[in-house]
Amino acid sequence: MLLFRSEEHIDRWCAFRELPRGETMTPEQTWQLAQGWYGDKLRPGWRRKTVEEAEATLTSIGLTEPFWRLRG
Amino acid sequence: MDAVALDRAVRLQVFAEVAATARMTTAASLAAALDRSPAETEKALRRLAASRLLVLAPGSTNVWLAPPFSAVPTDFKVRTGERTYWAICIWDALGIPAALGQDATITTWCGDCGDELRLAVRDGALVRPAGLIYFGAPAARWWDNIGFA
Numbered sequence: 001m002l003l004f005r006s007e008e009h010i011d012r013w014c015a016f017r018e019l020p021r022g023e024t025m026t027p028e029q030t031w032q033l034a035q036g037w038y039g040d041k042l043r044p045g046w047r048r049k050t051v052e053e054a055e056a057t058l059t060s061i062g063l064t065e066p067f068w069r070l071r072g
Numbered sequence: 073m074d075a076v077a078l079d080r081a082v083r084l085q086v087f088a089e090v091a092a093t094a095r096m097t098t099a100a101s102l103a104a105a106l107d108r109s110p111a112e113t114e115k116a117l118r119r120l121a122a123s124r125l126l127v128l129a130p131g132s133t134n135v136w137l138a139p140p141f142s143a144v145p146t147d148f149k150v151r152t153g154e155r156t157y158w159a160i161c162i163w164d165a166l167g168i169p170a171a172l173g174q175d176a177t178i179t180t181w182c183g184d185c186g187d188e189l190r191l192a193v194r195d196g197a198l199v200r201p202a203g204l205i206y207f208g209a210p211a212a213r214w215w216d217n218i219g220f221a
Binding site for chain 2: 002003004005007009010019023024025026027028030031033034035038041058068069070071
């Protein structure tokens with residue numbers, strides 16, 4: 001997951017490498033995701049999220065398209 | 073200590089050390105800290121890697137990733153008040169201040185033009201966020217190549 005200046009920069013990067021276009025998140029969404037994913041990582045009681053919980057974390061920040069589903 | 077308890081102890085020690093020092097521990101250091109044999113500790117690291125709780129460097133028991141922390145410098149530098157951490161992607165880079173509960177400044181580069189880009193976390197909020205985060209692979213395939221996703 002890379003940070004780019006803008007959509008235009010992403011499109012140019014994908015075109016140059018002949019890669020299919022993926023999807024984007026805003027920094028705010030990614031910060032929310034990072035907090036949901038890693039906020040408890042150092043706590044002794046941490047446990048791995050279930051697939052359902054992980055998908056719920058993604059959908060909670062507005063990522064509802066098939067691209068963001070963890071089950072293929 | 074059974075394998076489940078040892079794996080948990082190793083995992084907690086790995087994360088506690090990297091969080092506190094910004095340096096990834098070693099199997100030998102873990103063995104000494106937990107008063108276990110190096111062989112037992114290495115087996116625990118391999119089990120944790122098989123469970124995708126850690127990622128080991130190829131052909132070794134050196135911890136490469138204890139997500140969100142990377143053992144080696146990358147294009148995602150995370151500077152907190154006292155320490156410099158590294159992450160393999162912008163999501164993990166933001167995961168470090170999230171896990172530590174600390175302010176941080178993340179320095180990276182635009183994947184296209186190479187210009188320096190920064191994100192800052194202050195008091196639990198992102199300050200003047202700019203740019204877009206790009207995911208090349210769909211979520212179901214992230215673990216196919218976690219270093220590239």
